[in-house]
Amino acid sequence: MERFEDWYHQHHPRLVRSLTVLSGDADAAADAADEAFVRAYERWKRVSAMASPAGWLHQVGANALRRRMRRRAIERRVSRPGPDVVHPPLPHPELWAAVRALPDRQRTAIVLRYLGDLPEADIAAAMGIARGTVSSTLADARRNLEVALAEPAADDHEEVTR
Amino acid sequence: MIDLDAAAADLGESLDHVHPDVDRVRARARRRQRTRRIAAGVAALVLLAGGAAAASTIAGEEEASDGVVTGPGPDGATDPDPEPTDPWSASQTIDVGDLRVRVPGDWRVIDAATDPSGGCGGPQAVVIGDPAPNVDCTTAPELRVALLQEPLDGAGEDPQTVNGIGLVRLAPDPTPVWAAPDLGVRLSFGKRADVAAILGTIGPSARQTALADAANGVAAGWQVDPAAWQEVTYGGIAIQVPAGWPVTPGAAIESQVEPCLGWAITGPTAIVGATDIPCGEGDPWRPRDGAWLLPAEGAVDTGDGSWEELAPFDLGGDGLAPLVRVDATSTVLQIVVEPPEGAPVLLRVGLGIDGHVAGSILSSIRLADDGSESEPEIGAPVPIVLPCGTVAVPDRAVLDLPEDLVVDPQPGMGGWAPGTSEGICAVNLTDPEDPASHVTFADGSLPYGLGEELSGAATRAAGVRWGTIEDGFGGELSTAEGDTVHVLAYGLSEEGAALLFRSLATANGT
Numbered sequence: 095m096e097r098f099e100d101w102y103h104q105h106h107p108r109l110v111r112s113l114t115v116l117s118g119d120a121d122a123a124a125d126a127a128d129e130a131f132v133r134a135y136e137r138w139k140r141v142s143a144m145a146s147p148a149g150w151l152h153q154v155g156a157n158a159l160r161r162r163m164r165r166r167a168i169e170r171r172v173s174r175p176g177p178d179v180v181h182p183p184l185p186h187p188e189l190w191a192a193v194r195a196l197p198d199r200q201r202t203a204i205v206l207r208y209l210g211d212l213p214e215a216d217i218a219a220a221m222g223i224a225r226g227t228v229s230s231t232l233a234d235a236r237r238n239l240e241v242a243l244a245e246p247a248a249d250d251h252e253e254v255t256r
Numbered sequence: 257m258i259d260l261d262a263a264a265a266d267l268g269e270s271l272d273h274v275h276p277d278v279d280r281v282r283a284r285a286r287r288r289q290r291t292r293r294i295a296a297g298v299a300a301l302v303l304l305a306g307g308a309a310a311a312s313t314i315a316g317e318e319e320a321s322d323g324v325v326t327g328p329g330p331d332g333a334t335d336p337d338p339e340p341t342d343p344w345s346a347s348q349t350i351d352v353g354d355l356r357v358r359v360p361g362d363w364r365v366i367d368a369a370t371d372p373s374g375g376c377g378g379p380q381a382v383v384i385g386d387p388a389p390n391v392d393c394t395t396a397p398e399l400r401v402a403l404l405q406e407p408l409d410g411a412g413e414d415p416q417t418v419n420g421i422g423l424v425r426l427a428p429d430p431t432p433v434w435a436a437p438d439l440g441v442r443l444s445f446g447k448r449a450d451v452a453a454i455l456g457t458i459g460p461s462a463r464q465t466a467l468a469d470a471a472n473g474v475a476a477g478w479q480v481d482p483a484a485w486q487e488v489t490y491g492g493i494a495i496q497v498p499a500g501w502p503v504t505p506g507a508a509i510e511s512q513v514e515p516c517l518g519w520a521i522t523g524p525t526a527i528v529g530a531t532d533i534p535c536g537e538g539d540p541w542r543p544r545d546g547a548w549l550l551p552a553e554g555a556v557d558t559g560d561g562s563w564e565e566l567a568p569f570d571l572g573g574d575g576l577a578p579l580v581r582v583d584a585t586s587t588v589l590q591i592v593v594e595p596p597e598g599a600p601v602l603l604r605v606g607l608g609i610d611g612h613v614a615g616s617i618l619s620s621i622r623l624a625d626d627g628s629e630s631e632p633e634i635g636a637p638v639p640i641v642l643p644c645g646t647v648a649v650p651d652r653a654v655l656d657l658p659e660d661l662v663v664d665p666q667p668g669m670g671g672w673a674p675g676t677s678e679g680i681c682a683v684n685l686t687d688p689e690d691p692a693s694h695v696t697f698a699d700g701s702l703p704y705g706l707g708e709e710l711s712g713a714a715t716r717a718a719g720v721r722w723g724t725i726e727d728g729f730g731g732e733l734s735t736a737e738g739d740t741v742h743v744l745a746y747g748l749s750e751e752g753a754a755l756l757f758r759s760l761a762t763a764n765g766t
Contacts, residue, residue: 099278106276111268124274131281185266199372208260209267223373224394236260 098138102131105148112152112209113159115190116201122162129162130155149220152210192242200235207232352384352401354439354464355421358457359399366397379448396431399454400444408437419459439464462611466589467580469615488526489624490549492595495603496620497526497547498613506531506550544587545608547617552592552600563592578603578621589614595623 109130113123133154134141141147184190193204199221206217207228214232218225348365350357359365359382368375368385377383377397386402387393412424412435426442427433432451433444436458445451460468485496488503497503506529527548563579581590587607594600603621605614 102278102281103276107268107271107274110271110274111264114267114271120271120274128281128284132284135281135285185270186263189260189263190267204260208264211264218394221373223376224392227373 095139095142098135098142101142101147102135105151106131108148108210109151109155112205113155114184115193115205115209116156117159118184118190118194120184122159126155126159126162129158133158146212146216146219148210148212149206149216152206152212153220188243189239192239195242196235196238200231200238203228203231204235204239348382350382350384350401351461351463353403353441354461355401355436355441356459356461356464357399357401357443357454359454363398368402379446396446398446398449400442402442402444404435404437404440404442407440408435412437418455421458421460423455423458460611462587462607462609462614463589465611466605466607466614466618469612470618472615472619485620488528488547488549490528491551491601492598492624493549493593493601493603494620494622494624495547495549495617497617498524498545500524501526501546503528505529506548544606545613546606548604550602550604552594552602576621576623589618591618591621593621 106127109127110120110123113126114120117123117126130151134147134151141150144150193201196204202221203217206212206220207214212220214225214228217228221228223231348359348363350359350365360380362380364377364381366375366377366381366383368383368387371377371383374391374393375383375385375387376391376393376395377400378395379398381397382399382401383397384401386400408424408426412426414425416423421436422438423434423436425432426435427444430447431445433442434451434455435442439460443455445454484499486499486501486503487494488497489495501524503526506527524545526546527550530550562582564582565577565579576593576595579592583590589605589607591603591605592600593603605617607614
């Protein structure tokens, strides 16, 4: 059984990256990532035996992120408005905004593949779909990203590769 | 040219300030364990002080919490897997057709008809319906519940009766398939499913309960309690609904959005007459009690084979022969009643959590004494409520607790006046370490005060407490994992809130 600590150090930056893209908020992403790793730590024997522990981790992280964002929405609703929190800009903001705008399945596939660094077999396991479907979903997503990024900046002739 | 790999690497560099720290994770896990110990201790104190009604439920939670707190973690010398040992401590209810079955609370519930992966499912998942015909599944769920496509005509082996429901086995281990021929439902199990435990939970669905209650009510004669029920009439037809329900003209239904994305029956309400707003009759994810009388003409085609007689209804000798729509998955029963004189009337009845209120309403259908119509309270519109964003409570009967609390508060949820609409708009799993996430109740001890029918022993036994918060209702309950769950509900009437929290009690296994 892989040591939790080794696995944690391997996947922490990837999960934070993924959740940052999903939320646009690095602080919320870091906190949700911690929550996901705590849950993995508590269940390590079971998690480490899964077909795709990293896929499970990303799912739990995304759930934790949703809860956190939901709570913030509630707090905003029931609390007095405080000063706006300004987040440092992320590199390639237009690209990540376009990723966030993808349909759920395509967004998940892109995040798991490029931010989570998961192989297609793990993505298939995490999403509960066939491996071939992962490939076609990624291809569709890249095509949609190309279109989305070309629209506001047609003169730049930007192209998404891979 | 943008390279996604390179962009991801750039993003990673910009996040260098987010340092991994495994000790932080371990410390947080230890705090969670301490919180659970405290929860278990509190439960034990409650056990000592509480009555017998609370004992069984809380004792179950305490056992589960004991399971949670054992083991120091993966780097320790003892069991590193402190997973709760009782997955049934917060089970979920699944209704398909006439069958109800319960599954562990941490399973995902997937509707094959809307699942983007085609309804394949996977470990710790229950799928409702068969996969799409063009989908080649590489994974299988723990349980698939689907309608039989055709009668079994005596097929199947090992016949037995569980909870009064006849079962036959259609396929052997290790992936057994069982069917309830009389109810027309098939249960297909995965290799690791606890088949006996799941089969032990089967029972009648809310639809089946409603129809059975209706038949019993007709047989016994409708006993009207003037204090608890009120008569509502439309088109020469009379029904009884709970006295607390507002009676509203259909024309007063307002939509908060265009086009209408909401549901007509959004809570305990009697609606009389048609509306111009094209809405679904009932939210498939949130069963509600409610009734709506409207013209049947143009709304239904009773000759299309999808309606059947509501036998053995006699309806008190009034000569009425209502037809009920054959619809296995709707949370609303649709009934057409044709009075001897006048146009057919369509009655839509929300099945609610358990079907009992709907059954009473069905058995009360009569000819109106003088053909008059109820005069609803003008000026009390029932807004059609926009579901709170992407509704992802995949369980048709109760909320899915606690891992995937997924009713999202979204833009558009604000501005509801209490008691004028119905909607669960926020479900929040609190962090015990984060006081900011806790709900402050406005009325202290949270009296139930709504009568045994709606907030009775089951709710109290589940340890659910609820009351008013600043602009709505808040409920709080402890899960088997020792987490505290807060549910915030905005725009609910008190009766609607009672129904909501009763459903939470159900979700927690009472």
